[in-house]
Amino acid sequence: MKRILSISLALALMLSCAAALAQDSELPISQEPITLTAWVLDVNNVGIYEDSVLWDWLEEKTNIRIEVTSFSMSQQEALQLRFATLDDLPDIGLRLDMPEELLGDATEGGYIVELTDELLAEYAPYWANFLNEHPLADKLIRGMRVGLPNCDYVEYVGNFREQLLINKTWLDELGLEVPTTVSEFTAVLQAFKDNAGVGSIPESVIPFYYQWDHRISGMFDILGFWGITVTQTHWLAIDDGQVVFQGINPDIIEPLKYLQELYALGLTPAESFTDDRSMSIARTNSEEPYIGFFTSYANPNPDDYLAIAPMDTQTGVSPVIRKQEFTRTGTNDFIIFSGNQYVEESLALIDWIASNAEATANFQIGMQGYFWDYDENGLIKPYDTSAMSTEELRALDPYCGFGNFIAGIRADDFYAQYNDIGYENPIHRAWLYENVYKSYIPEGETNYIAASTGDDDLDLRRTDLANDIFNLRSTTLARWITGQGDIDAEWDEYVQKMYDIGLEEYLELCQMGYDTLNIN
């Protein structure tokens, strides 16, 4: 047995080396040193893109230097307007979060190089093959491939969105068990409230905090307790290939009544409806915790908060957890502008990054030696940074990976060469996915991904309808939860109103767009 294992490991090592050698034979990508200019929108204001050491490493490997100009979120509108002038554009665009309208216009006008199948097949075959096999990642704008996406296919990134975090410290202080049912959950929240000011529970305790109608730290996962999938503020989902609107699904009545009950008991604050995103982040990331339960992608305070499974409603319905898309709905993490003199080299560069595990690890996770290294089996093994202080992490900024700020692929090829230590760490999403959340993933494709219908006028019509439907749904549901209406008495009128303002037409247009994804 030991012998078989050793031989297998040796073979794996040899294969990885061979693969690495094969990939490295493509280097350098350019015989002459070239410099490409790039723009990036620093959505999180981390300030790591311009002076990153990764660009030096990339230049050393490929002979291509990338000079990045980073724009902060406060400059987003200015960036958009500057982009709209189509003047003085860089060579490449990394993540820019540009509206599809602008990207489509720029590509139609020849200012962005359309990444045709032929172009990709010749200069970026790895990408061509990947997109061919993953049509949902290949989102076109007006039938044109404008840029390349960032895709991470590891299950614990894509298959669940938020951890359900409960304050374990308070549970221990109060001698309470981790709740598993909705009634136990309510009792725990009530206990948090009743013991405000006792032990480490502050007077200003918020038993359950959520930001209303937000996909991050929102209340969508409460709907999941009743088996309902809502992933985004459009409240659209896919059911057997059909686009459905969860906003008029009668199954949402019970969870809405539950949220109403929690509100009436004072277990959720009214600020859930008035806080903006920055306030929400401030509350959930408070140094001294004062929230009993909330949901979050990452656990901001593992010392106090424990990730728990969704609650059982004891109605016979299986609870579900939200999935998120494996790829971002935007496809602008790598755009080539037509002023770029080195289109082939640019494509070859991004293809090499995607196909080379070391490059992928560097750009997605961080620089080798600072964020990861090879283990004894030649696999990429990330360092455990969870114990690092904020100052220590900030010191690593120049070596930080870019994540979804640059096009990339983390799929089977990459993960075959990756030793994910997360599966050993009980606070890591990998471990949590395997041990807590996996059994709650809904079957099949449930996430609606917006896509153009192919007709500008229809897209605009859909936008207008979406706005009306969003306003009616959000306001009505919020009124019910805050006790300003009667769900049972007003439900039928609400549904009828939805149809009156064009829900049916809206769903047809959404279906039209969604269907284009599957027939790429």
Added chain:
Amino acid sequence: MDRSIRKNRYGVTWRKVRVNWELYLFLLPAVILLFLFHYLPMYGIQIAFRNFKSYLGIWDSQWVGLKHFERFMNLQMFPILLKNTISISLYSLLAGFPLPIILALALNSTNGTRFKRVVQTVTYAPHFISIVVIVGMINLLFSPSTGILVTILKSLGLQDGNLNILLDEGSFIHLYVWSGVWTNLGWNSIVYLSALSGVDPALHEAGIVDGATKAQRCFYIDFPCIIPTIVMLLILQTGTIMTVGFQKAFLMQNSMNIGASEVISTYVYKQGIAKAQYSYSTAVDLFNSVINFILLISVNAIARRMSGNSLW
């Protein structure tokens, strides 16, 4: 018109320019700026009638006529946007227009210089606070369960449970308008104070001799003297009826008050500018501007007829 009269009028005009050429030279940079940044770009307004594509430019973009206007007016939300915009503007006008006048009259009638200065400073200061900070202050003050106001009321035993001002759709307009009054009260009174400083002191002396009280002098001397200023500012204010500031409405919006807080400017931002639909947002803004212009001309004509005072 008789040619000789026309020729005379031109002659008189040019003579005046020649005589006062320094004043016109002083005016020239402002006129050039106005021309370059306000009149010259006006040709771009045509994108409201086109399907503007940045790569085609303005002149080569497809002409679509009134398509964007029709789209806007056919919106389910159109009546709500119009109603919210007009009601917020009218309310702001009714609440915010008289108060600076009253403040200016009161300050002008005050003898104590020190007191006057303190009041002026205190009333002017909010004007310099950014809108983001103002809205932050509103949120801190009126936050339903943790706000300053609800905390005070609870400690006095006057409130049990949440204070739902921010959650109440009906409260939005009051919060919006009165926070605006607080912000701009002092600043808007400056023009009236300046006008009041031009009132002939002899009129007041005559009034004192006739035994008029301070209030009577204020009402019968000061107020009539600033009527032309009031009328002109009222006309100007009417010309912005359809323009509710985007920033404050957008920052104060939440799911509970969107029925009252969604105005034309916030809608244009979310659906137009953020989604790079420049033709559509230009069309909506043009719609606004046309209505403002019609109102401006109408009110100017009415004011000229009724009071003899007008902008032109």
